[in-house]
Amino acid sequence: MAEGKKYETPKLDELEKGAWPSFVKEIKAAAQKSPMAAALLGQLEQSYNEKIGHWKHGGIVGVVGYGGGVIGRYSDLGDKYPEVAHFHTIRINHPAGWFYTTEALRGLCDIWEEHGSGLTNMHGSTGDIIFLGTTTDQLEKVFSKLTALGFDLGGSGSDVRTPSCCNGMARCEWACYDTMKVCYNLTMAFQDEIHRPAFPYKFKMKMAGCPNDCVAAIARADLSIIGTWKDEIQQDDELIKKFADEGLDIQRQIVSRCPTRCMDWDGKKLTINNENCVKCMFCINSMPRALAPGKERGAMVLLGAKAPIVQGAQLSSVLIPFIDLEDEESWNDLKQLLENIWEVWCEEGKNRERVGEFALRVGFGNFLEAIGLEPTPEMVAYPRDNPYVFYQTAKKE
Amino acid sequence: MAEGKKYETPKLDELEKGAWPSFVKEIKAAAQKSPMAAALLGQLEQSYNEKIGHWKHGGIVGVVGYGGGVIGRYSDLGDKYPEVAHFHTIRINHPAGWFYTTEALRGLCDIWEEHGSGLTNMHGSTGDIIFLGTTTDQLEKVFSKLTALGFDLGGSGSDVRTPSCCNGMARCEWACYDTMKVCYNLTMAFQDEIHRPAFPYKFKMKMAGCPNDCVAAIARADLSIIGTWKDEIQQDDELIKKFADEGLDIQRQIVSRCPTRCMDWDGKKLTINNENCVKCMFCINSMPRALAPGKERGAMVLLGAKAPIVQGAQLSSVLIPFIDLEDEESWNDLKQLLENIWEVWCEEGKNRERVGEFALRVGFGNFLEAIGLEPTPEMVAYPRDNPYVFYQTAKKE
Amino acid sequence: MERRTDIGPPHYTKFLPPVIQKNYGKWKYHEGVRPGVMVHVAESGDKLYTIRAASPRLLSVQKIRQYCDLADKYCDGYLRFTSRNNVEFLTTKEENIEPLIAELEALGHPVGGVGRSISNIVHTQGWVHCHSAATDASGIVKSVMDDLIDYFTGKKEVPGKLRIALACCLNMCGAVHCSDIAILGIHRRPPKVMANLSQMCEIPNVVAACPTAAIRPAKVDGKDTVEIIEEQCMYCANCFSVCPALPMADAELDGVSIWVGGKVSNARSQPMFSKLAVPYLPNNPPRWPEVVQTVRKIVEIWVEHAEPDERMGEMIQRIGWPRFFRLAGIQFSKEHIDDYRYAALSLKRTAQLHQS
Amino acid sequence: MERRTDIGPPHYTKFLPPVIQKNYGKWKYHEGVRPGVMVHVAESGDKLYTIRAASPRLLSVQKIRQYCDLADKYCDGYLRFTSRNNVEFLTTKEENIEPLIAELEALGHPVGGVGRSISNIVHTQGWVHCHSAATDASGIVKSVMDDLIDYFTGKKEVPGKLRIALACCLNMCGAVHCSDIAILGIHRRPPKVMANLSQMCEIPNVVAACPTAAIRPAKVDGKDTVEIIEEQCMYCANCFSVCPALPMADAELDGVSIWVGGKVSNARSQPMFSKLAVPYLPNNPPRWPEVVQTVRKIVEIWVEHAEPDERMGEMIQRIGWPRFFRLAGIQFSKEHIDDYRYAALSLKRTAQLHQS
Numbered sequence A, B: 001m002a003e004g005k006k007y008e009t010p011k012l013d014e015l016e017k018g019a020w021p022s023f024v025k026e027i028k029a030a031a032q033k034s035p036m037a038a039a040l041l042g043q044l045e046q047s048y049n050e051k052i053g054h055w056k057h058g059g060i061v062g063v064v065g066y067g068g069g070v071i072g073r074y075s076d077l078g079d080k081y082p083e084v085a086h087f088h089t090i091r092i093n094h095p096a097g098w099f100y101t102t103e104a105l106r107g108l109c110d111i112w113e114e115h116g117s118g119l120t121n122m123h124g125s126t127g128d129i130i131f132l133g134t135t136t137d138q139l140e141k142v143f144s145k146l147t148a149l150g151f152d153l154g155g156s157g158s159d160v161r162t163p164s165c166c167n168g169m170a171r172c173e174w175a176c177y178d179t180m181k182v183c184y185n186l187t188m189a190f191q192d193e194i195h196r197p198a199f200p201y202k203f204k205m206k207m208a209g210c211p212n213d214c215v216a217a218i219a220r221a222d223l224s225i226i227g228t229w230k231d232e233i234q235q236d237d238e239l240i241k242k243f244a245d246e247g248l249d250i251q252r253q254i255v256s257r258c259p260t261r262c263m264d265w266d267g268k269k270l271t272i273n274n275e276n277c278v279k280c281m282f283c284i285n286s287m288p289r290a291l292a293p294g295k296e297r298g299a300m301v302l303l304g305a306k307a308p309i310v311q312g313a314q315l316s317s318v319l320i321p322f323i324d325l326e327d328e329e330s331w332n333d334l335k336q337l338l339e340n341i342w343e344v345w346c347e348e349g350k351n352r353e354r355v356g357e358f359a360l361r362v363g364f365g366n367f368l369e370a371i372g373l374e375p376t377p378e379m380v381a382y383p384r385d386n387p388y389v390f391y392q393t394a395k396k397e
Numbered sequence C, D: 001m002e003r004r005t006d007i008g009p010p011h012y013t014k015f016l017p018p019v020i021q022k023n024y025g026k027w028k029y030h031e032g033v034r035p036g037v038m039v040h041v042a043e044s045g046d047k048l049y050t051i052r053a054a055s056p057r058l059l060s061v062q063k064i065r066q067y068c069d070l071a072d073k074y075c076d077g078y079l080r081f082t083s084r085n086n087v088e089f090l091t092t093k094e095e096n097i098e099p100l101i102a103e104l105e106a107l108g109h110p111v112g113g114v115g116r117s118i119s120n121i122v123h124t125q126g127w128v129h130c131h132s133a134a135t136d137a138s139g140i141v142k143s144v145m146d147d148l149i150d151y152f153t154g155k156k157e158v159p160g161k162l163r164i165a166l167a168c169c170l171n172m173c174g175a176v177h178c179s180d181i182a183i184l185g186i187h188r189r190p191p192k193v194m195a196n197l198s199q200m201c202e203i204p205n206v207v208a209a210c211p212t213a214a215i216r217p218a219k220v221d222g223k224d225t226v227e228i229i230e231e232q233c234m235y236c237a238n239c240f241s242v243c244p245a246l247p248m249a250d251a252e253l254d255g256v257s258i259w260v261g262g263k264v265s266n267a268r269s270q271p272m273f274s275k276l277a278v279p280y281l282p283n284n285p286p287r288w289p290e291v292v293q294t295v296r297k298i299v300e301i302w303v304e305h306a307e308p309d310e311r312m313g314e315m316i317q318r319i320g321w322p323r324f325f326r327l328a329g330i331q332f333s334k335e336h337i338d339d340y341r342y343a344a345l346s347l348k349r350t351a352q353l354h355q356s
């Protein structure tokens, strides 16, 4: 593509200064080749002057046979900036853990330089590779080149969104299960659900290898899988002493901040009452190598996180306290659970009602019954504190 | 009165056995003189057999000029137990702190032996002296004898309920303000509000001298006054060492359980960062004499506690973080605040809506505005965590 | 004689023993003396001994007079009651303690409940006086305290304070909603609609009374009345409080639920509500053995597992609800999972989890 | 060529450097090497160095190719991005670290964000691509990070991790609702009802979209439309998401609010939501100085007062909200007091109170 019209951007130019890498420089770099990027600069400068955005919804656009993966976007200043009159984004399912070869990345760049603005997000907040801005006629072309390169679209709309995970076993000694494998397998198992929206609303999945939750799964995913362990923290007393010798105030900084106060430090030896440990990771984080998660590792599965729209933000809550995720059986259990959840939610969920809101609306106990899980005390922070019990047994008597 | 009809009470008789004092023995003792008490035994035995109560509501009863103080009660087995066909209770405003002379108590006993069942509760859960069971015709007689003895009725119905307080300065070294004085003064200031129900629902007041809250004010009173202090905990290092020497593990048992971790113990000296102390009383409770509340003492005022009916139980929450309650001015402030609260609540509260439910329904911020208090961060556990803000200023702009 | 009104209660100072009048607001510290007895020492050096005795709260005038006799004999004619309905004898004379205790025990009023111990059960009317009761109050209290007496008297040691409360219906007179162990009378059947309802009650009021909108206006045989949507009723009895023509009591279905982990003091942890432990136990008078056993079991778990001065709720937070349910042998069920207003916040919204 | 669908992403193993393939799941520990660089040591003894560089996330293909050049030169052709959109270069060769850093810095991508530091701001589209935006995203992020750069690079030390997020509207794409500091674009004017609404949207859907029931069906000039009860609108824009004929943006009233104290990790404390600190700051492009200053001020409070590895929310719980507001010089107002669904639980329901 040829260079597009140039706009004066005194406001944006200000944002080329300073030590942090500048997105304005990126747009300008793209604008060297892309008239779309150049027009984007113009429209954005106008937004900066007017303090208002200039994008609007529009018709649904996408590739044939898919319902998700493309976000249609239109300028309300299309006359003034015709190059961005249509400016759709494409969401591309990233590889689990966001690892790349330069070869794959260059392949992506080539496609996007040819068929779009040359601007990307590496990555979107859900985790996708975002190709930022193209026109409807380019979509199929991008899609076919992407699949040729081995990539596919991610989710958008009321479907399973692109699952994402922390780098887990690839680079982290604390991973309690193989996040990348689980992420990949779930992604592959539910391709249809990712590409063809059929739910009441979006459904996100995120996998973190341990309770540090480096992908914010508990806050951002309808299904959050978080690694944990069942047995004792692995403990190397020599190395602990070394930390103490090097100045770590184990009593004040570690022991008295343990959430269940299950540690004791006599100045020489650390004793952990593992029965009361809630696997928060704190002591382990503070003394890597000296402490490590136990050996009986696995994950817990939580449900329901979401941002505020419509009924208010939610964090995920425990659905399965512990699952191995290594063997075939637990893997099938997980898939079956997901299918049960979707079935109930699709049947009874309201439009734009996330599964977490749905479960609360019908009552979490009823929800469990519907998806075939036994209630356990691990699922609650505390049992009910109000006496407004719908005693079912009594009614049947 | 003569002895009444005798009933066989094999079930109740079981409850005369055992080491804990027996209420059945009490009823039987009263039944020696009171046919009402004897009939109560009969009806109660029937309840024990049938597993069901036999009391019912009925018309409102009371003494002339008062709307509260008497709970009308009727047996649904009046034919069978005519002596308790009418069996009203009288609530008598107890003396602050529940201190008595034997003289006063004997006076009360004499009245009740003559005009009622001879059964009492010392005391009711709100704090009143309860005279348990009499007939409508006795009410005025009891009342006139009570007033002659210097006693008056307590609250019932939609009025100010009998205020109560911990024994505070009378016997407790931790009292941060004079609970009994405040209780008495509030009781006297609002005699009309206690005796003549004119509110949407009941309104309770309780005063505890410190955050130990020995009258459960924060859980049971619409207005909870709880003592606290502003300055540093008084600390006697010698005595602290003595506790340590006598085997108290100050690090594990005290320091690491402080809710804000504001203490340090180096094995010899306890250092309190008083700025972060939230005056929970724990360390003071654990080392009486060695530690004591500071010298700049006063109280905080909290609003809104109640049992579950109708919208669910509530705890009181902070309205005034600190008030002296010694000088005239702060005393007037408190009374004025109460009047403001009642005015707003009477105006806009729904029938059977406690003030705490009301404040939440209209929005706590709006409620503060209506009663003329500035919002302060002391009033919240945390500022709002949802973005659903009704920006007022913007609307007016 | 002129009718006096609005005179209020007697001024408390009239009822304070001289030692208190003298040292009012000037106490320095207190100490335990023996189970059930503590001494408060004033700045002046004066000492005040308090002997706390159990009371069933439901007292005959005869018993009150016996208390008075003892107070006259040992305490210069002063005594008080506590916020948990115990009776306290106050004396400056150390030598009075033992004979007083002996007389109290002879009278059937054991001494205890001070310091680390299980004090009296705060309770309500039950079948003795309330129309709303789903169970009796005094009978259960007596049965439970007979069983726990050693924890009151100090014969058996406990790690701290443990507060038990009982309310005979969801109105929760008392502090059942904030007690270490709470015993709560419950109905489990929707109200019956009596034929004469419209004569006794205003229908709009009745409809408005229901927090879950389970009550609808209806016509039966041409008469205005209401109908109850049974699935929506959670048996709170608020409608019955508003309208006597909607009785709730049911001999077979009424019973008792057990709650744990509430507190009101601000020491260490903030005040907490009680949480559901056992959704239902039958009414089994006169001694409610199921209730007595369940309470004892829970007390024993606390005695065994709590750290010094650790309240039930604090202990459970530390050892985890899963372990609590396991130790108590209580089956966790759908009823335990909140589905009321703040249900969302009761779920386990963290990966901090007791796995064992 | 056959059209391929549903092939999913490439298998991740194809993209893992050999050292990772070999030591997958067998890492033993990690250590900081210098700001922005850490080493992971495997059971086998193999070492993997990670060099983390800042990224504006909005990247041109040109820049990505430059990253690739560096990865080819120093990292055998492998690189990755993080969950906070930084770029990471992975190498087994310690000697590569310094030259790689030099080249990255020359390229304008400072190295940092590892360990105790302030990492990249997770953010969203803003005026660059979203119709819903009440503010820009990239511009504020750039301005704030220019100001906080020393906390990223390690030039200035910080007590632990601090996570900043930005979302340009209440949809909160990202983790604004759970961040140490969150910058949130806000509307403060009810939607305008466009004349052609009924042609664009189904009115019942629009009415149903409002969580506060502020939208009512109406007729204007005989045409079906809706009306907005302005007092009931809290500007969430859900109606606009459902129906484009209800635009929210307003040049003068839109702006930014600042939130503090959220977290997602389970270390020490449980995950927490962010809480309102500053209800409104104006949109002041290109550099939003009010936002930059406010964020810096809050960061500085944390740097000064937090204990090691103490997150913002944990620190505030310890020192108290009153002190936080005092230190930050923020006026506490009615807006700070929750009045939404769980408002009751946000009140100070304890006598545990910071009095100073």
Ligand code: SRM
Residues within 6 Å of the ligand: A071, A073, A089, A091, A121, A123, A124, A125, A126, A127, A128, A129, A130, A154, A162, A202, A204, A219, A220, A221, A305, A306, A307, A308, A309, A310, A354, D123, D124, D125, D129, D130, D131, D132, D171, D172, D173, D174, D175, D241
């Ligand atoms: C691109 C992205 C922001 C970004 O710059 O990174 C984004 C952009 C949009 N989000 Fe989002 N969301 C993005 C991640 C998120 C996240 C974070 C996550 O997924 O981890 C959240 C919070 C978690 C959650 O889902 O709750 C999020 C919560 C929302 C919501 C509120 C959902 C709720 O239940 O509260 C909406 C509103 C809606 O669905 O109508 C929304 C709607 C939108 C829409 C589709 C608005 C619209 O109606 O068109 C935005 C399109 C912007 C555009 O022009 O492309 N977006 N959105 C993120 C997706 C990129 C990707 O695929 O990788």
Ligand code: SRM
Residues within 6 Å of the ligand: B071, B073, B089, B091, B121, B123, B124, B125, B126, B127, B128, B129, B130, B154, B162, B202, B204, B219, B220, B221, B305, B306, B307, B308, B309, B310, B354, C123, C124, C125, C129, C130, C131, C132, C171, C172, C173, C174, C175, C241
């Ligand atoms: C007598 C007493 C129980 C006792 O045995 O000690 C009592 C007895 C009754 N209470 Fe209560 N309440 C008593 C203290 C309480 C307390 C505790 C307190 O005041 O500290 C509470 C919890 C705190 C609170 O007020 O929220 C309490 C919460 C209720 C409620 C629920 C109120 C709510 O907002 O949730 C009701 C229901 C009602 O008002 O209709 C209620 C209603 C009743 C009624 C009037 C039931 C009725 O509709 O007739 C009971 C009359 C029983 C009777 O036969 O005399 N009672 N009630 C207590 C009053 C004695 C006294 O004056 O000293």
Ligand code: SRM
Residues within 6 Å of the ligand: B097, B165, B166, B167, B168, B171, B172, B173, B174, B212, B213, B214, B215, B216, B285, B286, C030, C038, C081, C082, C083, C084, C085, C086, C113, C114, C115, C116, C119, C120, C122, C161, C163, C175, C178, C179, C180, C262, C263, C264, C265, C266, C267, C309, C311
């Ligand atoms: C006499 C009484 C006040 C009154 O005016 O009647 C009282 C008196 C004292 N209380 Fe209390 N408390 C009394 C009811 C309460 C209550 C209310 C209740 O139980 O309904 C509470 C709140 C209970 C709760 O949290 O659920 C209460 C929570 C405390 C605490 C905090 C305990 C804790 O760690 O949570 C202390 C401090 C301590 O024990 O270390 C305390 C300490 C004290 C001290 C030591 C204060 C003092 O220096 O005099 C008094 C003797 C305590 C004892 O019994 O061991 N008092 N105390 C009440 C005796 C009731 C009884 O007969 O057993």
Ligand code: SRM
Residues within 6 Å of the ligand: A097, A165, A166, A167, A168, A171, A172, A173, A174, A212, A213, A214, A215, A216, A285, A286, D030, D038, D081, D082, D083, D084, D085, D086, D113, D114, D115, D116, D119, D120, D122, D161, D163, D175, D178, D179, D180, D262, D263, D264, D265, D266, D267, D309, D311
């Ligand atoms: C690379 C990355 C995962 C990925 O797959 O991309 C990652 C990697 C590591 N995290 Fe993380 N975390 C990453 C995002 C997160 C997130 C998510 C987020 O920020 O959105 C969180 C949750 C944040 C929160 O709570 O709001 C997160 C909470 C932690 C924690 C817990 C911190 C705490 O005390 O609350 C640790 C442990 C620690 O730092 O002591 C940790 C520790 C680690 C370790 C040390 C784990 C290890 O042994 O490899 C890794 C290097 C940490 C570092 O950067 O200092 N990681 N980490 C993410 C880097 C983001 C970035 O570019 O800065």
Ligand code: SF4
Residues within 6 Å of the ligand: A166, A167, A168, A169, A172, A173, A174, A175, A176, A208, A209, A210, A211, A212, A213, A214, A215, A227
């Ligand atoms: S979530 Fe745990 S396993 Fe995953 S990268 Fe973070 S610390 Fe490692």
Ligand code: SF4
Residues within 6 Å of the ligand: A257, A258, A259, A260, A261, A262, A263, A272, A276, A277, A278, A279, A280, A281, A282, A283, A284, D268
């Ligand atoms: S992981 Fe957390 S809960 Fe377990 S011992 Fe360490 S600090 Fe305590």
Ligand code: SF4
Residues within 6 Å of the ligand: B166, B167, B168, B169, B172, B173, B174, B175, B176, B208, B209, B210, B211, B212, B213, B214, B215, B227
């Ligand atoms: S509340 Fe405080 S002042 Fe009152 S009796 Fe209890 S410990 Fe003493």
Ligand code: SF4
Residues within 6 Å of the ligand: B257, B258, B259, B260, B261, B262, B263, B272, B276, B277, B278, B279, B280, B281, B282, B283, B284, C268
């Ligand atoms: S009173 Fe409570 S908050 Fe204050 S220092 Fe003592 S234990 Fe800590």
Ligand code: SF4
Residues within 6 Å of the ligand: C124, C125, C126, C130, C131, C132, C133, C134, C167, C168, C169, C170, C171, C172, C173
């Ligand atoms: S708890 Fe219920 S049944 Fe018991 S006294 Fe109170 S209102 Fe009556």
Ligand code: SF4
Residues within 6 Å of the ligand: C190, C191, C209, C210, C211, C212, C213, C214, C215, C228, C232, C233, C234, C235, C236, C237, C238, C239, C240
């Ligand atoms: S008992 Fe409660 S829930 Fe049931 S109908 Fe009556 S008011 Fe409604």
Ligand code: SF4
Residues within 6 Å of the ligand: D124, D125, D126, D130, D131, D132, D133, D134, D167, D168, D169, D170, D171, D172, D173
């Ligand atoms: S936060 Fe709002 S404005 Fe920003 S990208 Fe998400 S939906 Fe668009």
Ligand code: SF4
Residues within 6 Å of the ligand: D190, D191, D209, D210, D211, D212, D213, D214, D215, D228, D232, D233, D234, D235, D236, D237, D238, D239, D240
């Ligand atoms: S912005 Fe939100 S609150 Fe306002 S009308 Fe629209 S949906 Fe309702």
